[in-house]
Amino acid sequence: MREFSVPALAAPALSGGLADSVFDTAEATPELVQLSRRAEDGSWQDVTALEFADQVLATAKGLLHQGVRYGDRVALMSRTRYEWTVLDYALWTIGAQPVPVYPTSSAEQVRWILADSRAVACVVEHEDHAMTVGSVCDALPQLRSIWQLDAGALRMLALAGRGVPDELVLQHRQAVSPDSVATVIYTSGTTGRPKGCVLSHGNFAAETDNLVARYSHVFRNKDSEQPSTLLFLPLAHVFGRMVQVAALRAGVRLAHEPSLAPAELMPALAATSPTFILAVPYIFEKLMQRAREAAEEAGKLGAFEKAVDAAVRYAAAQERHAFGGGPGPSAAQRIQHQVYDRAVYSKVRAVLGGRVRHAMSGGSAMNRELGLFFAGAGITVYEGYGLTECTAAATANPPDRPRFGTVGHPVPGTTVALAEDGEVWIRGGQVFQGYLDDPASTELTLRQGWLATGDLGHLDEDGYLTITGRKKEIIVTSSGKSVAPAVLEDRIRAHPLVAHCMLVGDNRPFVGALLALDTEALAHWQQRRGKPHTGAADLRADPDLRAELQRAIVAANTAVSRAESIRAFRILPGEFTEARGLLTPSLKLRRRAVATTYAADIDSLYTEAAAASAASA
Structure with a gap:
């Protein structure tokens, strides 16, 4: 196996439990x-x-x-x-x-x-x-x-x-003691019954103490x-x-x-003025979307897009410099950045309370350009990756050299390896004790001290991990082509109109996409174009909307081969929500539930594509 390790920065806890810190600090x-x-x-x-x-x-x-x-x-x-x-x-x-x-x-x-x-x-x-x-x-x-x-x-x-x-x-x-059980957290259950992950006091101590030591500029000013x-x-x-x-x-x-x-979160951010936040990509996507809509309503969308582009290029130049690939932002870029900082970036930071300069993101993949924009706007988002089974983070971008679009290095005290099939394996003090009263599942997941995550990934030459998909989610078309859906789904979801995207295609002739649109973004799109305010169900055939979404799909398809690309898409009548049983509480897709709920739409996607192909033949 190919592996990459980062030495621990904090000594493992030898005695006591998590509550001790409360009484020690009070004293x-x-x-x-x-x-x-x-x-x-x-x-x-x-x-x-x-x-x-x-x-x-x-x-x-x-x-x-x-x-x-x-x-x-x-x-x-x-x-x-x-x-x-x-x-x-x-x-x-x-x-x-x-x-x-x-x-x-x-x-x-x-x-x-x-x-x-x-x-x-x-x-x-x-x-x-x-x-x-x-x-x-x-x-x-x-x-x-x-x-x-x-x-x-x-x-x-x-x-x-x-x-x-x-x-x-x-x-x-x-x-x-550190080996005592601290909590039992049940997995979201995207497939089958939720399983209880047994996490010890020592797991939390290993995880948090090493993160605090690595990101001391965030946790300890x-x-x-x-x-x-x-x-x-x-x-x-x-x-x-x-x-x-x-x-x-x-x-x-x-x-x-x-x-x-x-309506509740923004006033709380303003009142508490945090210096850092921890969130899922959805929060950063929504913040970006609202900023873009506000600029468009004020008639300043063109200026806003220029400010976004300037932030991305500024942060990308900083990133290249950190890896020895260039001198950093040019003089012109620095001047332009100062102008946009006063006009645009400071307003983005103000929405988060005004003092946020660092953030940590996990739970799902963040679009590289989005990470670069926030970095250019003065908020460095350290994207990471982990599971309940490893007490949250297993990897995170290092503070001195973040590589946007990846989930970074192993956190201190952790080793990440790739199995022969590309599965990500993890070893470290934060790896859980097993599943509650489920030795069979534990044996499948814990292998001689390694946590087999079920996720697929790539380690670059510098030890940065990129998650490319999940083993159980691989789509196999009728021609035998294997497709990892995450790459395309993440790119399409970055479009302001798309709330969720799910690829389909198992045993089908090609890959298709189900698109659930963002209700608020759709209403804004209709208003700006003078269209009547109707839901997604009434707009499935709208040529302007389909053209807008087709452009997003064409752009996403550039990341994969033609055999893996999306050939057709279907606009769904409603959003995926947890209440409808289509998302887990951590906002991950329940793919089986989505496929069942929209079985008729999936069939229509392929029958309509076949009919169009026959008509053009």
């Missing part, structure tokens, strides 16, 4: 602002290290009083909010194991996760979640308690635990400004949990925002 720097919490009136309140540790301790006592013990599993079903972080650390304090559940989960999904994990209690956000859990309680004989955050769960737990001695909590905390971040990723996902742990271990001020809707 060393009690007045350090660890979190910002939204009050009932909408204002943001600082929470010091001492205040947070006191609340964690009080909650831990309440959990003990209610019968939660070392090794017990407690489900958390909520959006991202301050109370989740308190509960995570309270459970870790007593050696219990939080089991995250996405707040959008169906009753059947909740039943499966709570039954499979044998959770003894469940914390939900509000009454609707409580009713969902209650509807499956008959199938969960081990479930003893349900607490509701909106009904004051933390306050009630603190009151219940007032008589529990501190010494009892300390005894539980001292029993936690040397000047007087305390680093801060707004966490809007779901804490039910491993990426969000990793951010939470890294922030609290590094002394970063952490705030929470439960909504990705611009």
